[in-house]
Amino acid sequence: MQYRFCNFILDTGQLYLTADGVPVEADARQLQLLRLLIDSYPEPCSQQQLLETLWPDTVVSHWSAGRLVSDTRKLFRHQGYEGPLIQTLHGRGYRLAPELVEQLCELPIMAGETAQPAADAPGPAREAGLSIVPPATSSPAVNWRSLAATGLLLLFAAAIVYFITAHGSREERAPLVIGEAPDARGRILWVDDNPDNNLSERQQFESRGIAVYIATNSEDALMLLSMYRYHAVISDMGRGDEPLAGLKLMERLRARDDQTPYFLYTIMPSESQRLLVAQRGGNGVAVTQEELFDMVLPLFEVGSGAPATP
Incomplete structure (x- = not known):
């Protein structure tokens, strides 16, 4: 299965990751971790579950799971990803960050395979609210919709730039506030x-x-x-x-x-x-x-x- 978020494409079957189309060197366990978190969302994966799945028949420290999560976060930070990636739920384990799930998009099935309608998509993807992108077609209607969507995105980006430019000088003149509320306990x-x-x-x-x-x-x-x-x-x-x-x-x-x-x-x-x-x-x-x-x-x-x- 392939998923896209931000500028990344994650293949959970072949266990590879690309950023802007360029392969990213990543440990297989890091990608297996993401696959487990995607499949289990919105439920978290417990530390014990990660240890048993990612280190089968191996005796490792219980810190190994936490270290793997930390290394995975670091991997994506080095690739320029600044958003939340993996949540730590104290006493429960780890879960994919909801902000990332909102971006996560399942890619269409490649040629030669049978596409599955979004309504019949596998349980984890549907339950997590992930959108299933249908295979691209040459239909003129689809092309026009794509152009319209691109136009809306450009307008939205232009509005953001205008807002930042228009209000930037005003924010620069704002007084610097240091400290907490005067009645802090x-x-x-x-x-x-x-x-x-x-x-x-x-x-x-x-x-x-x-x-x-x-x-x-x-x-x-x-x-x-x-x-x-x-x-x-x-x-x-x-x-x-x-x-x-x-x-x-x-x-x-x-x-x-x-x-x-x-x-x-x-x-x-x-x-x-x-x-x-x-x-x-x-x-x-x-x-x-x-x-x-x-x-x-x-x-x-x-x-x-x-x-x-x-």
Whole structure:
């Protein structure tokens, strides 16, 4: 099966990927991962399911799935793709980003094969809401529709350019706003190399009057912590090529006698990991949103010791 999104074409049968028609060098497991996520959408793939499917009859660390997801995101970033690719659903696994699914388009069946009407398309594609593109024909009506669609796209693009040009100077004159609301109850520093994964959680904290700041790597987090006061730090466990980045950041923080409450928000932690976090000075490990809020929100309650304003 072939799918198109943005400037990419993914062949899940032959396991190859092209960008602007040029083959992209990718590991077969990265493309198998995308195939699994497409087939299972809108349901997520659990970490265990990925391990059993992508590493059959092989004993690997449970970090392997997270590392594969991270490498796949990095592959597409290097190819210029800036949109969301794979969601991390804490406590459930991984799912194709809905924004990508909206772009995902199943390509027509090649000549010599029997085309399948969109209404009878395979279940995963239909259930995910993916559009099935019918085989191109030489019918004049189809050609005119294509020209009309192209014209509309050009008009839409021109309107966007005009809007940006017309309003650009106005935005440049807008005053620079720094800081959070004056009535903020406190600050959280959230460390995650894929902050879009935690958008819902951050919005819920902010709706409670808690300002949330983002760092995508440990070095930036340490610099911010040395410059400003935060009432809590929330970090993922693995980032990039380092599966224990969150734990190591916590150790560096405690080594310089910074006792800011520190929480890890991750997927499927083992009991040994929870114990290690506690021994090294961490304040908790959360898997679900509910666990995270139960641990962090009490820090901002009246009488908890957290100032009402930073």
